Amino acid sequence: MQSPQRLRGIFTPNIVPLDAKGEIDEVELRRYTSWLIERGVHGLYPNGSTGEFTRFTPEERRRIVAIMCDEAAGRVPILAGAAEANVRETLAACAYYHELGVRAVAIVSPFYYKLSPASVYAYFHEIGRNSPIDVTLYNIPMFASPIDVPTIQRLSEECERIVAIKDSSGDIPNMIRMIQAVRPNRPDFSFLTGWDAALMPMLVVGCDGGTNATSGIVPEITRKLYDLTIAGRLDEAREVQYGLVKLFDAMLYSADFPEGFRAALSLRGFRPGVGRQPLSSDQTVELAHVRDTLQCLLADAGFTDEPVGGCPPRRAGVDAGAVDQIVQGVLAELKRRGMA
Amino acid sequence: MQSPQRLRGIFTPNIVPLDAKGEIDEVELRRYTSWLIERGVHGLYPNGSTGEFTRFTPEERRRIVAIMCDEAAGRVPILAGAAEANVRETLAACAYYHELGVRAVAIVSPFYYKLSPASVYAYFHEIGRNSPIDVTLYNIPMFASPIDVPTIQRLSEECERIVAIKDSSGDIPNMIRMIQAVRPNRPDFSFLTGWDAALMPMLVVGCDGGTNATSGIVPEITRKLYDLTIAGRLDEAREVQYGLVKLFDAMLYSADFPEGFRAALSLRGFRPGVGRQPLSSDQTVELAHVRDTLQCLLADAGFTDEPVGGCPPRRAGVDAGAVDQIVQGVLAELKRRGMA
């Protein structure tokens, strides 16, 4: 077999903008898709956890990918989340996405039920053996049945179609174990991290890239972090990673996922609309505060204005240095690459 | 408001038989439905976790309930699992089940994402305010976002349509806390346990019944346990509960849920078919052993013959006494009630 190119770089798991009726806002989704591509992400990843795949119908999931494929028009590869109710439905989705021309599908481990490694293996083996398109395993143990190292190794050896794993655990020693178990026999196999707060050290230990929710909000920063790390400019990368942890934490822990990311997206000039998971009135109030906090962080990074009323003075020494360096670094890099 | 009758008794969460093509086996599902009713369960609970609701399409979920409603023909009330991808889809399912004439729907707490109590509240509040039919909350913290006591209390006070909670945690102190928080203001609110291994003590502390997977396999025993406990015949009930723990554990922990129950169902004369979650070849071999173990337990209880090759001698004192008493007790009770 001629070894194809490994999946590499930053694949953005995108929020799906909704209109006033709660339907997919195609115009905004297209605008967002192109905006991401223009800001340098290496690929797109619809129907991920950030994309709230579980809250759409099977038909809607297909439509999201179709719109984004059409808009991307081959400018970047697309990794399409394809998990459906069971293997048969999932394979049907794989066939559909294959026809659309996506680069690969990503399939989350079975969720709701907590399955044993043997069942997780059997599930992916069945898919891997029958998919018409390359498959990325999606390991997110906080939400779905974990895919352990022996299972990954066995699947990588038995199923040529399985070409990558996207791991959202943030567990670096486990990433090392996965790479050790798979890479010798499958040099084409790619390892992607979904945990933005560990992106730089993940790349340092051998990961090929990430599917990072922050890249949907500040693609400039996530992309820069990737570039600096790959270039071995570790001191600069470390500073950017520190700033990204702050942004990531603020979006992730401030509200039920992915509401913080939705709020931040609105600060970048998009209309993400109201999510499908209802919010209590208390939550709506809180989210306004979260939005202000995020606006201050994004204003710090030069991406938006401060909110009305301004931002609290930053603790001397704690934030200022790191974030300033990010801003300068990002701006310099953007200038260098002709993007600013 | 005139307080309607509380939901009471044993509601059976049923396995859905599949045919050789993996499709719903309507004939077998009808036969199973009637068999359960004839063996004395108080109600039926399609589209529960035992019913693998996540592994069917939205259309299939509707069809399962439609078949069972038609077959039950009003002989027992039906509690239909109605959770769909989002609130709108769920409410549409509620409307459909309402037209079918089910007694109430059961809606599992949002899963995949781990939601905060505020989000869980907002989700059920939206449903409770708009459902055309009575709603049972479904709390299963090992699989879905937990519904905590303040959330239950608030929902019970604000949404008349929410009439019950089905709790599968098996946590008895927490059940006491729920009852304490809700019953004073909502005497019509029902508390059902989904944890068979705690059915008797749950009833003793104030539960109204259960949605118990064992009742889909040995409805005679689960029903008997309910009757003995309600009648205050605690010494007999304790013996039956001990036996049920053994059966429950054997079906629950021997294989990934609900494979053990599927295997046991085949021992009661049904053809449940092969489940939709694939099994590895190792798992298939193991499941044959599990089936033998279950057959021995069911043979002990008088429900089937011993497997070819016989059963291992039971450890003196450990099993014999308890199980024999169950058999005798069950047979005596069945005779008394004209069922054997």
Next chain:
Amino acid sequence: MQSPQRLRGIFTPNIVPLDAKGEIDEVELRRYTSWLIERGVHGLYPNGSTGEFTRFTPEERRRIVAIMCDEAAGRVPILAGAAEANVRETLAACAYYHELGVRAVAIVSPFYYKLSPASVYAYFHEIGRNSPIDVTLYNIPMFASPIDVPTIQRLSEECERIVAIKDSSGDIPNMIRMIQAVRPNRPDFSFLTGWDAALMPMLVVGCDGGTNATSGIVPEITRKLYDLTIAGRLDEAREVQYGLVKLFDAMLYSADFPEGFRAALSLRGFRPGVGRQPLSSDQTVELAHVRDTLQCLLADAGFTDEPVGGCPPRRAGVDAGAVDQIVQGVLAELKRRGMA
């Protein structure tokens, strides 16, 4: 072997009063010991988790038991916590407590390190084979390595000296499994629950008693709950259990264990002193509020006056009924038994 009496009833795990210098307050400890005995607890359990055994030196642990033995003077049996740094030290403590005349020792499973079942077995086997005195296993999985059912069964079969298990998990199905596994071969083996919120259902499924921290604060209520349940007066017992859950929760969850119990003890007329685990100033302020809440609950139950400033009006229906019944029930029972 002639089967001795099983350990039965309520064994109180006591707080150790400290004086102004942080030393054991012998006078108060003696007064407290006698007060508990006079209020009807069946036994005493020094050096338990409530007794903060880890915060005393080995010498202090011995002194606590010596004082209480001397004060009890044989009026009730004593179960002495005897866990020390390793097996040798633990066996030396067992020998010392044996000479003091305690009924049995209780030994918590190894903690800090999370040990496998094999290591837990080896640890208790070594102790069980060499202890000069009866041993109670102490299973508290939230704090120490769990003792699983096969381990309990094996130890009960191999070590005659091991005569009981105290389980603080509150997991009733697991208690059933333990009893099923052990009782047939060891009818003298006793099962005690340390989880007050499940005392009544634990007794209903076959437990012999409890080591309950509430019995150190409201021995009248815990004892009454035991008596009503054993007598089969379930409706009354249920009401008392509901009230006890409220008290237990208030003391357990209001502050880091066992500070809530220490605060409550001061409301019963003792001077428990300041604990050895330091409190922040915020915590000290909070604890004052906790004390008021507890005082209201204890005042409700007739054990103390309301705090200065009074208690908040109870929510109609929620608390009043249940707690009033407790008060009446407890008072009536106390009168009947000549204690009030």
Next chain:
Amino acid sequence: MQSPQRLRGIFTPNIVPLDAKGEIDEVELRRYTSWLIERGVHGLYPNGSTGEFTRFTPEERRRIVAIMCDEAAGRVPILAGAAEANVRETLAACAYYHELGVRAVAIVSPFYYKLSPASVYAYFHEIGRNSPIDVTLYNIPMFASPIDVPTIQRLSEECERIVAIKDSSGDIPNMIRMIQAVRPNRPDFSFLTGWDAALMPMLVVGCDGGTNATSGIVPEITRKLYDLTIAGRLDEAREVQYGLVKLFDAMLYSADFPEGFRAALSLRGFRPGVGRQPLSSDQTVELAHVRDTLQCLLADAGFTDEPVGGCPPRRAGVDAGAVDQIVQGVLAELKRRGMA
């Protein structure tokens, strides 16, 4: 304040050799201490988790440190584990270790009870305010109450005596959060990781060193990993880290901690003796197999001979490359440094 030198480098948490009677083997402990120093570890860390501090008496803990201080004779700094039963006892130990001339003490967060952040704060604040010697916080959330980021920040600001944290979680994003919160105001504060499988990426994100159990077995490798990483030779460092993960996992997960490390120590020519936690006969047999596996890994790395009977052929590609490179790298480095 004149900022003293941060703690930096690899501090070895050592196993304590025991003699045939189970007593501290002073001769072997001295020989081991000097051996570690000669192999290049930057410091020693007695009474850590690897050192089984909980299984010794207070007197024995003091003696271990005294012997090692005497043997080290100032060649490397010593970080002495000083946690005792309560604050008073701990401060007495601090005073004793101070007199011995150790560089600092390390104090594990309170264990057994799971304390809130407020209590953890209060505990360390009391110690930090009263210790005569520099204090390292020891965070090991799998065994003890977690020390969260706000607590670390507050303690670092209020207590000059608290100069470092040793974190054994292996959670790199959390390490970033800790450094972000503390370093701006306390440039002298040191961050050490106790999780060997993440040592290289931890150093890359800003850690100052580690307290790594592998350095007690293969000090040559752990030290080399530190040196390569600090020198920015990431490709070489990555290979060494991969090999260290394999060794670490083999020692950590093969038996209850720290038995795998004890077994490995015997392969380096020491007599660690039999641990104080008893082993079942099954465990003793298993440990012999573990010893063979470890011997093969250590033989691969050039530190010992293969076991009698030889080692299994390594899976092509999986182990050979990585481990060979380690061997070569370590040997080359050792030669360069005059150690081989």
